[in-house]
Amino acid sequence: MALLTRINGPRDLDRLAQPQLVELAAEIRSFLVDAVSKTGGHLGPNLGVVELTIALHRVFDSPRDRILFDTGHQSYVHKLLTGRQDFSRLKSTGGLSGYPSRAESAHDVIENSHASTVLGWADGIAKANELLGRDDHVVAVIGDGALTGGMAWEALNNIAAAKDRPLVVVVNDNEWSYSPTIGGLANHLATLRTTDGYEQFLARTREVLERTPLIGRPLYETLHGAKKGLKDFITPQGMFEDLGIKYVGPIDGHDIEAVESALQRARRFHGPVLVHCITEKGRGYTPAERDRIDRFHGISPIHPDTGLPLSAGGADWTSVFGDEMLELGKERSDIVAITAAMLHPVGLTKFAEAFPDRVFDVGIAEQHGAVSAAGLATGGLHPVFAVYATFLNRAFDQVLMDVALHKCGVTFVLDRAGVTGSDGASHNGMWDMSILQVVPGLRIAAPRDADQVRAQLREAVAVEDAPTVVRYSKGAVGPAVPAVGRIGGMDVLREPAGGTEQPDVLLVSVGALAPMCLEIAALLDAQGITSTVVDPRWVKPVDDELPGLAARHRLVVTVEDNGRVGGVGSAVAQALRDAEVDVPLRDFGIPPRFLEHGSRKDVMAAIGLTAPDIARQVTGVVATIDARFSDEEAGAVLGEPDAG
Numbered sequence: 248m249a250l251l252t253r254i255n256g257p258r259d260l261d262r263l264a265q266p267q268l269v270e271l272a273a274e275i276r277s278f279l280v281d282a283v284s285k286t287g288g289h290l291g292p293n294l295g296v297v298e299l300t301i302a303l304h305r306v307f308d309s310p311r312d313r314i315l316f317d318t319g320h321q322s323y324v325h326k327l328l329t330g331r332q333d334f335s336r337l338k339s340t341g342g343l344s345g346y347p348s349r350a351e352s353a354h355d356v357i358e359n360s361h362a363s364t365v366l367g368w369a370d371g372i373a374k375a376n377e378l379l380g381r382d383d384h385v386v387a388v389i390g391d392g393a394l395t396g397g398m399a400w401e402a403l404n405n406i407a408a409a410k411d412r413p414l415v416v417v418v419n420d421n422e423w424s425y426s427p428t429i430g431g432l433a434n435h436l437a438t439l440r441t442t443d444g445y446e447q448f449l450a451r452t453r454e455v456l457e458r459t460p461l462i463g464r465p466l467y468e469t470l471h472g473a474k475k476g477l478k479d480f481i482t483p484q485g486m487f488e489d490l491g492i493k494y495v496g497p498i499d500g501h502d503i504e505a506v507e508s509a510l511q512r513a514r515r516f517h518g519p520v521l522v523h524c525i526t527e528k529g530r531g532y533t534p535a536e537r538d539r540i541d542r543f544h545g546i547s548p549i550h551p552d553t554g555l556p557l558s559a560g561g562a563d564w565t566s567v568f569g570d571e572m573l574e575l576g577k578e579r580s581d582i583v584a585i586t587a588a589m590l591h592p593v594g595l596t597k598f599a600e601a602f603p604d605r606v607f608d609v610g611i612a613e614q615h616g617a618v619s620a621a622g623l624a625t626g627g628l629h630p631v632f633a634v635y636a637t638f639l640n641r642a643f644d645q646v647l648m649d650v651a652l653h654k655c656g657v658t659f660v661l662d663r664a665g666v667t668g669s670d671g672a673s674h675n676g677m678w679d680m681s682i683l684q685v686v687p688g689l690r691i692a693a694p695r696d697a698d699q700v701r702a703q704l705r706e707a708v709a710v711e712d713a714p715t716v717v718r719y720s721k722g723a724v725g726p727a728v729p730a731v732g733r734i735g736g737m738d739v740l741r742e743p744a745g746g747t748e749q750p751d752v753l754l755v756s757v758g759a760l761a762p763m764c765l766e767i768a769a770l771l772d773a774q775g776i777t778s779t780v781v782d783p784r785w786v787k788p789v790d791d792e793l794p795g796l797a798a799r800h801r802l803v804v805t806v807e808d809n810g811r812v813g814g815v816g817s818a819v820a821q822a823l824r825d826a827e828v829d830v831p832l833r834d835f836g837i838p839p840r841f842l843e844h845g846s847r848k849d850v851m852a853a854i855g856l857t858a859p860d861i862a863r864q865v866t867g868v869v870a871t872i873d874a875r876f877s878d879e880e881a882g883a884v885l886g887e888p889d890a891g
């Protein structure tokens with residue numbers, strides 16, 4: 248790592264000659280494989296942007312010039328070149344974030360890991376530069392996958408409108424999202440790729456001619472005229488040029504000199520320009536290059552020599568869903584699946600293999616996915632849209648105004664619900680059970696174990712006149728939690744010790760936190776506090792029997808892996824008020840703040856969503872109720888205070 252360790256900031260790159268830059272790229276690749284194989288992370292995407300990122304930081308002067316990354320999962324090389332080379336605790340508590348982080352560096356701008364936003368950011372910053380008279384550059388790096396997101400095109404529409412506002416868009420085209428990138432755009436990019444090498448030839452020629460005295464310039468002008476004609480002739484009339492955005496490319500994104508040359512041209516261009524770089528996801532690491540699933544998009548720790556995972560993944564929530572979807576697909580030909588560029592991560596692999604015509608990958612386009620689902624339902628099918636909980640946020644209006652308003656039988660399966668942790672604030676699935684509370688007619692299921700995933704998925708797809716939601720956590724599925732009784736639609740998971748007539752606490756356990764809630768009940772028992780534990784299964788609407796059950800307890804406690812604000816706890820409190828049940832309620836959930844990255848366990852502990860923390864707080868509340876109760880009792884003995 249002779250060269251990499253000498254890079255403490257981007258300007259240290261200026262003193263390296265091209266051969267040294269190639270050597271540096273090799274050092275960075277071996278650093279990434281060595282480091283990320285230990286910690287896990289986005290190895291494939293970052294191996295694909297090594298030369299591109301080096302060139303970006305040589306041509307532009309970050310942080311004065313803003314270099315922005317879409318989604319941000321491909322910013323490891325950027326971090327290495329901007330003074331952050333300790334990857335030992337990448338994505339872990341106290342270690343480097345797996346995405347840009349303003350707290351880490353002035354070179355970082357966008358922390359949001361939701362795709363397709365970078366061009367909007369660039370549009371805004373470029374407008375600010377123009378209005379404030381700054382001649383700083385704005386460079387937005389966007390992947391071919393992120394370019395399938397509608398927001399990217401909303402931004403391009405605005406960017407193209409300002410012919411004289413400098414803005415550089417770099418398309419990192421590796422033909423892959425999580426899966427191969429889909430759609431008309433992918434086809435267009437592929438068409439543009441066919442002029443591979445043409446642009447580089449011209450760029451090199453121009454560089455030589457511009458340095459050639461006397462005949463160079465006129466010859467360049469002639470060639471330039473020919474180039475335009477030649478390019479229009481051999482390349483399709485690119486839609487970017489039609490939009491009014493100058494197109495430069497396709498460029499070999501692994502040829503530092505070629506990328507630098509293209510970026511220098513873009514830097515000098517006084518208006519919006521798009522540099523189309525062809526890269527290879529997983530470049531330089533054979534196991535990633537050979538991976539036909541997702542080119543090592545996001546990996547758990549692996550053996551660096553073989554690329555094989557260090558730990559064999561057990562049964563996880565995703566595979567339970569995927570297996571049941573396959574069975575449902577066999578039983579019902581009307582069931583179809585939708586994914587937003589994440590076929591494998593959301594567990595639809597088997598369904599897609601069995602029913603290739605009944606799976607629709609819409610690209611990173613959750614909003615379109617939801618509206619298309621309304622269309623599919625209206626057309627007589629039952630779509631199951633499998634998506635990470637956090638990514639459904641951006642399709643809220645479509646769920647509300649297209650799916651729910653029209654009473655469409657669409658099932659949304661939300662994977663990675665609750666605290667996910669290591670992917671930082673924007674990846675936690677902590678908003679779905681709050682924002683979806685306000686959708687009329689929509690029903691939400693929060694299965695507590697594998698059996699309930701299967702059962703509740705079946706219940707959900709049986710609903711044909713309203714949207715249904717099934718949401719579950721990331722990773723290994725918890726232990727089976729059997730019911731010991733049933734009240735209304737709610738499963739009783741634990742009766743109060745001693746069969747007390749009026750137990751102290753009604754503990755409402757939501758989804759995957761059932762094992763934690765049973766632990767809380769045991770801890771309360773040790774304090775002499777009796778409790779009933781129920782799993783409502785369907786948390787929206789609140790079960791009709793819940794207020795009556797609450798009335799038979801002294802305190803209601805709800806525990807959910809969702810934001811506290813507007814979550815299940817709030818809904819239960821409202822149901823008690825509506826039923827005029829005057830029993831105190833304490834709701835436990837994720838606090839309304841953006842959570843620092845770290846393991847799920849660390850983050851849950853940091854926000855107090857653990858059995859000991861909750862048991863301790865509940866014990867305190869019960870003690871307060873007891874104290875108030877004994878005061879009232881005392882009041883009864885001492886008689887009412889004199890009216891006067």
Ligand SMILES: Cc1ncc(C[n+]2csc(CCOP(=O)(O)OP(=O)(O)O)c2C)c(N)n1
Nearest residue numbers: 292360361362390391392393423424425588
């Ligand atoms: C709104 C949204 N949906 C889904 C994802 C999940 N996701 C993370 S990276 C990725 C693929 C991005 O592909 P591309 O932009 O081509 O970048 P590459 O990984 O190829 O460098 C997806 C779908 C996301 N981050 N944001």
Ligand SMILES: CC(=O)[C@@H](O)[C@H](O)COP(=O)(O)O
Nearest residue numbers: 318320360545592663670721
């Ligand atoms: C960047 C992105 O959105 C995902 O790649 C993220 O890493 C979460 O994915 P997993 O939860 O599947 O690891």
Ligand SMILES: [Mg+2]
Nearest residue numbers: 390391392423
């Ligand atoms: Mg890509």
